[in-house]
Amino acid sequence: MKLRTHHDSEPESDPGDADLEAGEPSMSFSELRYLFRWLQKSLPFIVILCAKLITQHALGLAVGAGLFTTFLYANKSIQKEVFMQGRRSKLHCLWLLLFMMSSTLLLYYTFHTEALYYSLILVNPTVEFLGFWEMLWTVGVTNFILKFIFMGVKCLILLLPVPLVASKSKGRWYMLLEEIGQVYQTIAPMPLWFRYLVTYQEADGSPALTLGILLALVYLILKLLGLYGHWGSFQKTIRIFLSSQNNGLAATKSQCFEAGDICPICKAAFREPQALPCQHIFCDECIALWLNRERTCPLCRTVIADKVHKWQDGATSPHLQVY
Ligand SMILES: [Zn+2]
Ligand SMILES: [Zn+2]
Incomplete structure (x- = not known):
């Protein structure tokens, strides 16, 4: 009887012993179970917190959702128009261009006090201090607008008459534009993040400032390394763009x-x-x-090209560059 009460009062002792014998895997398993139990218990509070965050940032979230759906719609439509080639509707291309332009202008007009468009040209917006969420939001919005701008240029190329740009070389233009767009999107959030990291906890005194500068420098180095990694694929794109295109x-x-x-x-x-x-x-x-889309002959499926070069079908990468 006494033994039984001992067990009741210390229910964890048995699994603990088992952990010692079994070693690492069951240790982490019991920790996971603990975490899961904690999550289960605090779920209502997490929901309350999320609801509060959502209502607090309702406008920002709505803008984000709007931009994302606009992007999905425009991206799909442009790919469809590129695929339709001669039978494409010029009106639809114009509508897409107008649609993306008006959503961009509406956004910048709504938030004109913050001068968010500055971050498009690598200048920080006029806001004195950006909190973490505002910062993330500004970077996300800028990323979407940059995508819209490059998609707009793709629309313009789509609308260009054949004498100016031959239909068959348009695929290469889309590819080049997308590559340039991606490099620019990688560079665009750098001033924002740099300022955020440097000014972080500035009021606390010099040690924090030094840490901020250190973090910003590490960030800068990582970004430059990323850009250097991108350079190879950029060079390859230029080479494909300049090479003569003969399929047969x-x-x-x-x-x-x-x-x-x-x-x-x-x-x-x-x-x-x-x-x-x-x-x-x-x-x-x-x-x-x-x-631009396939690497085989449409009739007999003989392999013609080594590979399909990305982005020649007019697609835009949905990757959201937040850092
Ligand atoms: Zn034909
Ligand atoms: Zn064939």
Whole structure:
């Protein structure tokens, strides 16, 4: 009986002994179980806290959700328009351009006192001090607006008439733009974070300031290392952009005649016909657009390109650069 009460009063002693015998894994398991129990107990309080945070930052969250849905919509639409090539609707492209422009202007007009647009050109906004959440929000908003700007330029390229930019080389322009956009998006939050890290706890005195400078320097070094890592892929993009784009050899008249004089992709008479290594013939533009998305012949699936170069289909990376 006495033994039993001892067990009741110290229920943890048994698992503890077991942990000693079993070693590390069950130790961490019991800790996890403890954490889970703690979470279970404090769940109502976490919910209350979240509700408070949401109501406090309702406007900011709504703006974030709006920007995210605008981005998803525009990104998908641009990819669709690029894929539709000749049959694309100019009106839809104009509408997209107008839509992104008006949402950007509306946002900057709503928050005009904070002059958030400064962070687009790597200058800090006029706000005296940015708290952590405001900081994160400003960086996120700037990131979305930068995406919109580069997507807007993609829309403009889409609208450019063929004599200015050949349809088949537009894919490379989208790729180059996306690469430049990504580098700029990596650089854009640097002044904001730098200032945040340096001024952090400045009022507390010099030790905190020194720590702030140290943190900011570590941040700067990490960012520069990241940019250096990006440099390789940037160079590769430039090389692809400048290299001549030939997907096959110019097809002869007799080859076209044998193929029925109809391009299997656009179902019209051949324009600048190109014969792939598998001897299938397509219009130069049709096959170039196809190879922006696929690496095989559309008819026989023979591998034509080593790989599909990213971003040639007009897509924009959804990656949110918050640091
Ligand atoms: Zn064609
Ligand atoms: Zn083929």
